[in-house]
Amino acid sequence: MPTILFYVKVxxxxxxxxxxxxxxxxxxxxxxxxxxxxxxxxxSFYVFSMIGFHLFLITIATYxxxxxxxxxxxxxxxxxVKKQFQFLTASMIVSLAVALVPVTLMVLLTNELTSSAFLxxxxxxxxxxxxxxxxxxxxxxxxxxMLVKSKFAYVVSLVIYGLFVWMSFQLPTxxxxxxxxxxxNNMYLRxxxxxxxxxxxxxxxxxxxxxxxxxxxLSFVAFSVSVSSKGKWTGLVTFVVxxxxxxxxxxxxxxxxxxxxxxxxxxxxxxxxxxxxxxDVTLTNTLRNTATLTFHVTEPxxxxxxxxxxxxxIEEVEVNGEKVSFTHEDGILDLAVKRDVGEPLVVTVQYEGxxxxxxxxxxxxxxxxxxxxxxxxxxxxxxxxxESNDPIxxxxxxxxxxxxxxxxxxxxxxxxxxxxxxxxxxxxxxESFHSDGVTFIIPTSxxxxxxxxxxxxxxxxxxxxxxxxxxERSILEEKTYERVIVAIWPFQANEHLIEIVGDTMFVYxxx
Amino acid sequence: MTNRLSVEDVSFSxxxxxxxxxxxxxxxxxxxxxxxxxxxxxxxLMNVLTGLKRPQAGRMTLNGSDVLGANTYPIEQVGYLPQHxxxxxxxxxxxxxxxxxxxxxxxxxxKKKQIDELVERFHLQSVIHKNVRHYSGxxxxxxxxxxxxxxxxxxxxxxxxxxxxxxxxxxxFRKHLSDMSRESITLISTHIIEDVELFSDQIIVLKDRSIxxxxxxxxxxxxxxxNIHVVETTRERLPELAExxxxxxxxxxxxxxxxxxxxxxxxxxxxxxxxxxxLENAYVYLQKR
Numbered sequence: 001m002p003t004i005l006f007y008v009k010v011x012x013x014x015x016x017x018x019x020x021x022x023x024x025x026x027x028x029x030x031x032x033x034x035x036x037x038x039x040x041x042x043x044s045f046y047v048f049s050m051i052g053f054h055l056f057l058i059t060i061a062t063y064x065x066x067x068x069x070x071x072x073x074x075x076x077x078x079x080x081v082k083k084q085f086q087f088l089t090a091s092m093i094v095s096l097a098v099a100l101v102p103v104t105l106m107v108l109l110t111n112e113l114t115s116s117a118f119l120x121x122x123x124x125x126x127x128x129x130x131x132x133x134x135x136x137x138x139x140x141x142x143x144x145x146m147l148v149k150s151k152f153a154y155v156v157s158l159v160i161y162g163l164f165v166w167m168s169f170q171l172p173t174x175x176x177x178x179x180x181x182x183x184x185n186n187m188y189l190r191x192x193x194x195x196x197x198x199x200x201x202x203x204x205x206x207x208x209x210x211x212x213x214x215x216x217x218l219s220f221v222a223f224s225v226s227v228s229s230k231g232k233w234t235g236l237v238t239f240v241v242x243x244x245x246x247x248x249x250x251x252x253x254x255x256x257x258x259x260x261x262x263x264x265x266x267x268x269x270x271x272x273x274x275x276x277x278x279x280d281v282t283l284t285n286t287l288r289n290t291a292t293l294t295f296h297v298t299e300p301x302x303x304x305x306x307x308x309x310x311x312x313x314i315e316e317v318e319v320n321g322e323k324v325s326f327t328h329e330d331g332i333l334d335l336a337v338k339r340d341v342g343e344p345l346v347v348t349v350q351y352e353g354x355x356x357x358x359x360x361x362x363x364x365x366x367x368x369x370x371x372x373x374x375x376x377x378x379x380x381x382x383x384x385x386x387e388s389n390d391p392i393x394x395x396x397x398x399x400x401x402x403x404x405x406x407x408x409x410x411x412x413x414x415x416x417x418x419x420x421x422x423x424x425x426x427x428x429x430x431e432s433f434h435s436d437g438v439t440f441i442i443p444t445s446x447x448x449x450x451x452x453x454x455x456x457x458x459x460x461x462x463x464x465x466x467x468x469x470x471x472e473r474s475i476l477e478e479k480t481y482e483r484v485i486v487a488i489w490p491f492q493a494n495e496h497l498i499e500i501v502g503d504t505m506f507v508y509x510x511x
Numbered sequence: 512m513t514n515r516l517s518v519e520d521v522s523f524s525x526x527x528x529x530x531x532x533x534x535x536x537x538x539x540x541x542x543x544x545x546x547x548x549x550x551x552x553x554x555x556l557m558n559v560l561t562g563l564k565r566p567q568a569g570r571m572t573l574n575g576s577d578v579l580g581a582n583t584y585p586i587e588q589v590g591y592l593p594q595h596x597x598x599x600x601x602x603x604x605x606x607x608x609x610x611x612x613x614x615x616x617x618x619x620x621x622k623k624k625q626i627d628e629l630v631e632r633f634h635l636q637s638v639i640h641k642n643v644r645h646y647s648g649x650x651x652x653x654x655x656x657x658x659x660x661x662x663x664x665x666x667x668x669x670x671x672x673x674x675x676x677x678x679x680x681x682x683x684f685r686k687h688l689s690d691m692s693r694e695s696i697t698l699i700s701t702h703i704i705e706d707v708e709l710f711s712d713q714i715i716v717l718k719d720r721s722i723x724x725x726x727x728x729x730x731x732x733x734x735x736x737x738n739i740h741v742v743e744t745t746r747e748r749l750p751e752l753a754e755x756x757x758x759x760x761x762x763x764x765x766x767x768x769x770x771x772x773x774x775x776x777x778x779x780x781x782x783x784x785x786x787x788x789x790l791e792n793a794y795v796y797l798q799k800r
Contacts, residue, residue, distance in 0.1 A: 002613040006606065013601045013642075071593035072655070075561055076614050078584060
């Protein structure tokens with residue numbers, strides 16, 4: 001420990017550290033107002049402060065490791081691998097101390113609507129990003145300088161680090177893209193900036209990826225500079241394991257891309273329609289549902305095809321109380337069931353799945369967590385359904401610890417019912433207010449006045465573009481909608497940013 | 512406690528170029544001067560003995576323990592002051608000594624006492640809490656000696672300690688040399704004889720990759736005495752004399768008279784002067800014979 005504290009002094013008792021701190025403070029001062037939106041908004045703006053601090057770490061790491069050109073230091077600090085580990089520990093201590101600046105502001109100035117539990121989670125998230133990215137920078141600087149024993153090491157370090165910076169500014173279209181960004185992990189749920197999920201499997205993968213890069217660099221250095229055969233073998237084996245793991249990890253990413261809504265079930269016209277729909281839905285970190293569909297058969301049929309997203313695993317299907325075999329692929333649940341006109345047809349589907357879907361540019365779209373839910377049934381087949389615009393009578397029992405919002409009416413706690421073309425469910429830190437006889441349900445991170453102002457203007461613009469049906473245009477112009485709910489869907493699904501389902505309008509709004 | 516250093520058959524080569532050829536010597540407490548011209552292999556030998564270079568052959572034991580063959584070189588047993596003493600410039604001398612003490616795994620209880628003792632011993636009080644970048648050459652050298660002595664190791668290795676120092680600083684260094692603990696073996700490599708002449712207990716002369724002498728000051732002087740002659744001549748006749756003999760010292764007596772010490776060659780007029788043979792004379796004799 002004393003030698004580690006010595007390296008802390010070496011790292012901080014110089015003009016470069018003073019300049020770095022001035023830059024961090026300057027940048028913090030410029031972006032702290034974003035804390036009024038959400039901590040994660042602040043963190044996304046804080047990236048340049050992180051980069052500035054990392055440039056300091058790379059420079060000081062290169063300098064310290066290259067001091068072994070001095071004979072007395074080469075004699076005293078004769079194990080370069082041990083010295084590197086001690087210096088990296090010192091770097092983490094310095095990093096943690098510098099992080100106190102933004103963390104203090106987070107505690108003091110964050111949006112007062114943030115719950116304290118979530119605030120500390122976000123602070124933990126920021127500290128993890130800060131420390132892990134700082135570790136990466138220090139490892140790059142110290143490792144390169146042990147291999148490139150000249151001033152050229154500074155250039156090589158900056159080029160390698162620059163690769164990560166460049167990747168962080170690209171759209172995260174693949175898991176590799178996401179994992180290569182050390183400044184964020186796109187785990188925040190739009191528009192629930194104040195209740196987004198933080199720790200899930202993909203989050204862990206994201207951090208493991210960066211740690212594997214660190215291990216890769218350290219093991220390569222250990223292999224290169226070790227004089228003992230044991231050290232060389234350890235370095236080599238670790239390097240190979242890290243390399244293979246890095247190559248494989250992105251392919252195991254549990255985050256699924258949003259599949260485009262399944263093509264029609266294969267017929268211009270289906271020989272059955274849904275009369276009633278009962279659901280018993282449990283929403284935790286998974287979605288579990290027992291859906292019972294009562295059909296009216298209008299023509300003889302030898303199959304029933306329903307749309308249900310591939311993210312779900314179907315446990316069993318019953319037709320008229322008897323189990324049947326089925327196939328479920330490409331978003332279509334296929335049942336080989338023969339029915340004549342008028343024969344009873346009741347299909348019960350029991351299924352479950354983890355809903356964490358991202359759009360084509362890597363941002364969260366559909367999700368179900370204990371605290372935040374975005375399930376726009378109008379775009380996402382989260383329950384078995386048919387291609388039809390006919391309204392259906394829904395009776396839905398829903399179990400969730402989060403307060404829920406829907407286009408259906410809640411006749412009693414935990415139960416919704418109503419006639420609609422789709423069931424849409426949302427939860428998060430939402431607030432509800434009334435304006436001109438309309439109930440608005442928007443995330444608490446959104447300012448109501450700003451939302452109302454923007455809402456009215458783009459409704460007006462949307463009407464002018466004239467891409468709605470007559471019925472929808474009538475609803476918009478006559479303002480006969482009763483409810484407005486903020487939701488998120490893939491941008492390409494509906495560029496209007498407005499969707500009308502019965503008496504509910506859904507608005508795509510993300511600050 | 513009497514410490515014992517034993518170096519056995521140490522050989523070192525840079526590729527095909529042999530630099531050290533079966534170097535062997537032993538030493539006990541006291542000051543051991545390793546003399547040799549530039550390029551004789553002194554610094555290479557220092558690097559090998561401090562574990563900074565791995566010899567192709569040979570062994571070094573200190574109080575019976577194999578130093579070069581140990582898994583980790585025991586820096587707490589061997590203090591080292593290299594020719595170029597260059598440390599972190601933005602650190603105070605005290606912080607650096609503290610760092611060295613910790614690297615040498617000293618006990619926490621004795622740390623402050625030892626460091627304060629050395630600060631006082633080497634007169635570093637006025638600068639010890641200043642950054643090393645502000646130290647003069649003399650203070651840097653003193654700090655270097657202090658870190659080598661820290662922990663009172665049984666062996667201290669000093670490589671060319673007075674290179675770059677002015678005459679006053681060199682005199683000061685010699686004083687520190689005499690102050691060094693008599694309870695350790697201090698191995699000093701130098702080509703400046705007068706730095707070690709007064710205080711050396713043992714002289715080792717390195718020439719052409721090998722040791723050509725290993726003994727006391729009296730022994731080296733005694734060995735060379737009969738081979739060194741003294742004569743006085745004039746400035747005009749000096750060049751002619753130099754063609755006939757190997758001159759090893761010239762000393763000006765007055766405006767036109769020069770007393771010359773020489774070896775070899777055809778004897779000139781018999782010497783009528785006391786042959787005050789110095790260590791330097793003996794060393795030069797060994798180098799030139």
